Amino acid sequence: MEDKILLAHGSGGKLMHDLIKQLFLKKFNNPILAKLDDMAALDLGEAKLAFTTDTYVVDPLFFPGGDIGKLAICGTVNDLAMSGAIPKYISAAFIVEEGLPFTELEGILESMAEAAREAGVAVVTGDTKVVEKGGADKLFINTAGVGIIPGDADISGSNAKPGDKVILSGTIGDHGIAVMSHREGLKFKTTLASDCAPLNQLVAEILQASKKIRCLRDPTRGGLASTLNEFADQSQVGIVIEEQLVPIKEEILGACEMLGYDPFHIANEGKLVAIVAPEDTEKLVTVMRENKYGKDATVIGEVVDEPKGKVMAKTIIGATRILDMLVGEQLPRIC
Amino acid sequence: MCLAIPGKVIKIKENDIADVEIGGIVREVGLHLAPETKEGDYVLVHAGYAIQTIDEEAARETLKLWEELGIVETP
Amino acid sequence: MRHLSEYRDPALAKKFIEEIRKVSHKKISLMEVCGTHTVAISKNGIRQVLPEKITLLSGPGCPVCVTANRDLDKAIAIAQEPGVILTTFGDMMKVPGSHSSLAREKAEGVDIRMVYSTLDALGIAENNPNKKVVFFGVGFETTSPTVALSIIEAERRGLKNYSVLVRHKVIPPAMIALLSLGEVRIDGFICPGHVSTIIGSLPYEPIAAEGIPCVIGGFEPLDILQSILMLTKQIENGESCVEIQYSRSVRPRGNEIALQTLDKVFKLADADWRGIGIIPESGHALREEYAAFDADRTFKVDIPPPKEAQGCSCGEILRGVKFPHECKLFGKACTPEAPVGPCMVSSEGSCAAYYRYGK
Numbered sequence: 001m002e003d004k005i006l007l008a009h010g011s012g013g014k015l016m017h018d019l020i021k022q023l024f025l026k027k028f029n030n031p032i033l034a035k036l037d038d039m040a041a042l043d044l045g046e047a048k049l050a051f052t053t054d055t056y057v058v059d060p061l062f063f064p065g066g067d068i069g070k071l072a073i074c075g076t077v078n079d080l081a082m083s084g085a086i087p088k089y090i091s092a093a094f095i096v097e098e099g100l101p102f103t104e105l106e107g108i109l110e111s112m113a114e115a116a117r118e119a120g121v122a123v124v125t126g127d128t129k130v131v132e133k134g135g136a137d138k139l140f141i142n143t144a145g146v147g148i149i150p151g152d153a154d155i156s157g158s159n160a161k162p163g164d165k166v167i168l169s170g171t172i173g174d175h176g177i178a179v180m181s182h183r184e185g186l187k188f189k190t191t192l193a194s195d196c197a198p199l200n201q202l203v204a205e206i207l208q209a210s211k212k213i214r215c216l217r218d219p220t221r222g223g224l225a226s227t228l229n230e231f232a233d234q235s236q237v238g239i240v241i242e243e244q245l246v247p248i249k250e251e252i253l254g255a256c257e258m259l260g261y262d263p264f265h266i267a268n269e270g271k272l273v274a275i276v277a278p279e280d281t282e283k284l285v286t287v288m289r290e291n292k293y294g295k296d297a298t299v300i301g302e303v304v305d306e307p308k309g310k311v312m313a314k315t316i317i318g319a320t321r322i323l324d325m326l327v328g329e330q331l332p333r334i335c
Numbered sequence: 336m337c338l339a340i341p342g343k344v345i346k347i348k349e350n351d352i353a354d355v356e357i358g359g360i361v362r363e364v365g366l367h368l369a370p371e372t373k374e375g376d377y378v379l380v381h382a383g384y385a386i387q388t389i390d391e392e393a394a395r396e397t398l399k400l401w402e403e404l405g406i407v408e409t410p
Numbered sequence: 411m412r413h414l415s416e417y418r419d420p421a422l423a424k425k426f427i428e429e430i431r432k433v434s435h436k437k438i439s440l441m442e443v444c445g446t447h448t449v450a451i452s453k454n455g456i457r458q459v460l461p462e463k464i465t466l467l468s469g470p471g472c473p474v475c476v477t478a479n480r481d482l483d484k485a486i487a488i489a490q491e492p493g494v495i496l497t498t499f500g501d502m503m504k505v506p507g508s509h510s511s512l513a514r515e516k517a518e519g520v521d522i523r524m525v526y527s528t529l530d531a532l533g534i535a536e537n538n539p540n541k542k543v544v545f546f547g548v549g550f551e552t553t554s555p556t557v558a559l560s561i562i563e564a565e566r567r568g569l570k571n572y573s574v575l576v577r578h579k580v581i582p583p584a585m586i587a588l589l590s591l592g593e594v595r596i597d598g599f600i601c602p603g604h605v606s607t608i609i610g611s612l613p614y615e616p617i618a619a620e621g622i623p624c625v626i627g628g629f630e631p632l633d634i635l636q637s638i639l640m641l642t643k644q645i646e647n648g649e650s651c652v653e654i655q656y657s658r659s660v661r662p663r664g665n666e667i668a669l670q671t672l673d674k675v676f677k678l679a680d681a682d683w684r685g686i687g688i689i690p691e692s693g694h695a696l697r698e699e700y701a702a703f704d705a706d707r708t709f710k711v712d713i714p715p716p717k718e719a720q721g722c723s724c725g726e727i728l729r730g731v732k733f734p735h736e737c738k739l740f741g742k743a744c745t746p747e748a749p750v751g752p753c754m755v756s757s758e759g760s761c762a763a764y765y766r767y768g769k
Binding site for chain 2: 177181188189190191192249250251253254255257258260333334335
């Protein structure tokens with residue numbers, strides 16, 4: 001392990017997973033945390049609660065298709081929804097750097113409120129701290145969220161079985177590239193917008209349609225490749241996807257080719273990956289396509305027995321390659 | 336060793352800088368190394384500069400050759 | 411035509427593979443010199459679909475990988491000087507030198523900034539008149555003209571606080587050095603498409619004259635398959651010449667304006683290649699007229715003698731003598747998360763490509 005925390009430890013890839021396993025899990029070890037899902041499922045006897053927390057530090061605060069506030073609500077709602085839970089209440093804590101324009105904060109709160117309305121959740125408690133200039137970068141938001149897990153839901157990254165199909169709800173890379181397009185130094189113009197959206201309604205619809213959904217996750221930091229690798233690792237199965245079947249917008253491909261990024265590693269904020277029993281696959285794709293956040297839903301691959309813990313991609317020339325997790329932070333490159 | 340990607344020159348601005356469209360995104364690119372470039376041309380972009388204009392005719396020829404390979408069974 | 415998707419047709423790929431199988435009889439080793447080819451080959455799984463008789467070797471064409479530890483150590487030492495902003499391409503950030511990497515120094519608070527283009531480095535110099543902005547210039551002939559331009563442009567704008575640590579390398583001498591070392595059998599070269607966009611096809615003529623076929627290839631899957639087919643045909647027919655597969659961007663004389671720009675600012679100089687050592691006239695140095703922009707002259711830093719990582723086979727891998735999985739550290743002590751050598755850290759390093767995408 002490195003002797004200092006590097007940016008790469010926070011980028012959703014292997015270093016972060018190692019950090020969690022080797023440090024956080026060791027210090028806080030308990031069976032609920034050890035599942036390493038994006039939320040904790042709490043069995044309180046009468047009810048099952050889903051509980052999650054997340055922190056938002058996106059730079060820039062405003063980007064095409066959203067802002068840090070919308071992201072905070074959607075991200076929290078989605079983490080809860082991916083456990084099959086119905087999101088209910090959210091807390092929001094703000095760390096504000098002195099000097100932040102009032103109007104910016106107001107705009108961010110407005111879009112939080114709007115996203116919360118759409119998702120049907122209430123922001124019920126919060127906190128605000130102001131730090132000296134330089135003590136934080138403009139604004140950080142921390143959230144927690146709770147939701148109710150219906151009695152019969154059993155969704156976890158460890159439920160995938162050989163033969164199951166992998167469904168992706170739409171195009172990948174939109175959020176990451178939209179945010180990057182506004183970042184200093186990389187400036188490029190695009191009409192592309194972040195896909196940032198609350199997915200709880202979509203999840204409710206597919207859970208209604210099938211009882212054979214094994215795993216659900218939103219491929220945020222680290223992208224689709226990281227989520228698939230997490231499933232393969234947690235379920236101890238192999239996953240094979242076909243590169244050609246993964247929907248990617250032309251703009252995303254263009255930006256990725258220019259900067260040397262892999263679209264499979266770029267963050268999404270309004271997509272989900274579902275692993276489902278083969279017999280329900282077709283029905284679920286149809287249901288997803290009826291929702292505006294799932295209109296490009298498609299089957300991209302399947303779960304296999306071997307190699308356990310690995311994700312393979314079929315390339316366009318008919319060969320297969322390993323699809324690995326993002327290692328370290330993605331840096332723009334020219335080589 | 337060197338990533339370079341084709342893009343279409345959509346607007347030539349002052350100081351040899353042009354807006355180049357790469358798959359729907361637009362970035363400013365230096366035309367200093369390919370000064371003959373005209374609007375509408377495709378250029379190969381590397382590290383923020385156009386390093387060559389793409390020869391449309393050569394590209395068409397390559398594709399035509401491939402097409403023939405695809406259709407005509409070689410003995 | 412968008413010049414991308416056209417070169418990725420699966421049905422045509424099948425045809426090329428069939429053709430290659432038809433014409434291939436001899437056991438041959440082809441070297442792809444360029445790291446971008448290495449990645450494209452691994453990412454598309456091209457090795458899997460070739461007949462067993464054809465072996466693809468990866469060459470010294472990853473600029474990050476061939477940068478000697480001594481040069482990285484110097485860049486880090488310059489970055490640590492007071493009032494300096496060191497700028498470089500994202501590729502260089504994570505590469506370990508003898509004791510540290512630029513990413514680690516950045517985490518320590520040293521002002522190191524990634525740029526996508528030398529134009530961006532000039533912008534930083536303009537916006538920080540009280541700082542000394544140094545660009546750490548690595549790369550081959552594709553990249554070096556853009557660095558040359560930044561120096562011409564800095565002079566034009568009257569920027570006195572911009573300088574370059576010039577560590578570019580020139581490809582053909584390295585290819586010739588590999589052949590003359592004679593450690594590995596090379597039956598043909600897939601020559602780098604983007605380097606050749608600048609230098610043209612003529613510099614490879616001496617190699618073809620020695621009996622080694624050269625094909626300058628593009629980077630899309632069909633480009634690479636066609637290049638392999640062209641090389642296989644040459645070898646099977648006992649021919650050896652320089653062919654341009656990537657004709658949409660490579661002309662025999664290359665990009666003459668880029669070559670003139672290079673010549674205006676740089677002269678050829680000896681360069682230190684990791685794994686190979688000093689190759690005469692395989693790098694660049696600033697001409698006297700541009701001495702004011704030369705970080706080697708403006709910064710006097712002391713660096714301890716470089717240290718090489720124990721047990722790392724990067725050198726042999728860069729020479730094509732060993733495959734990545736033949737290194738005893740590969741995938742065990744050396745992984746992309748904890749890289750020992752640069753071939754594992756650079757995204758286009760052979761080891762990283764083998765590790766990430768499988769053999």
